[in-house]
Amino acid sequence: MIPMAQEGELLVGSGSFRSAGPIGLTMPVSRDPRGPDRSLLWMAYDSHATWAAVTLNAAQAFGWTTTVTTREYADASERPVYLVDQFAAEAVADGWERDNLHRSALANAARQPAFQRLVKLGGSAISLALKRLGGSQRPLWLLFLSVTTTDRPAAGAETVEDAAEAWRRWGRRHRYI
């Protein structure tokens, strides 16, 4: 049984492990490449490009079932690389959005270094793209998904809104989001 924390209670601190109390931490240590992706939506990051905070209630919301004690998780070998990767992905995605916010012609966006960095993240980037389809720069992420995936769940859609919704349904079906 996972002990519950209060909303917003920090369980993991930036840079070094910090226990919120004498409780175990449930983390997605699955090697299933989709497992880490799912967890990332719930991560908060500080500005130091390390890793920041997870709330227990978020952990339970995701149904994480692998209990890792604080000591185990503090071990460097257990500190998931994807945490750092995801921080980088968020930062790169922010920059990519910022650089193209005023662009109507997006072909160049797929040739920018940020795009290439995101592509290298594989499934993590797809989750991130699907999440950002809920934001205000949907055309950019429609472009990203069209280039990086072979599925075409939005085939025939002529509007950004219809395509974004089709992609998000696809993402839920494939458990990316």
Add this chain to the structure above:
Amino acid sequence: MGERRRIDDRFPRLATDGYEITSQPDDTYNCVAWVARDLRRWWHPGDIDGFYWPDELGEGDSLTDYIAVFGYLGFSACSDGALVPGVEKIAVYGRDDEFDHVAFQRTDGSWSSKLGELSDIRHPYDHSLSGSGPFEYKPVVLYMQRARLPHQLAETGLILP
């Protein structure tokens, strides 16, 4: 960050010359759609689901391809952006066969632009959007014109609530 700040940061020359925001930010349509007065779709070439491009045109994304779509909308090349009664002009921005932006001229001689996923704006000069800054558009490389069609959006843009 406010919309004006986001625009000012990207277009310093525009910030100096002055402009008016005429819509909310909107990612459902872009500058090409704005010239077509289609506020429902993002006009963009290429096989990208959710984007619209006329079936009659190719999927290339060069400046030439964009000029073709403006031809499809009834525009033909002209010599300048001077105001002519009864004529609607557009300014096409780009360089080296790469399309960057398009603005249309209002009846008072000022210009209207949809700035990507940002707002529509009214700006007095077409060249205010161009410059050497990292976000500024490339220069106007072509003016095109067609007979001015009467419709409300051409004059007002989308008015803020």
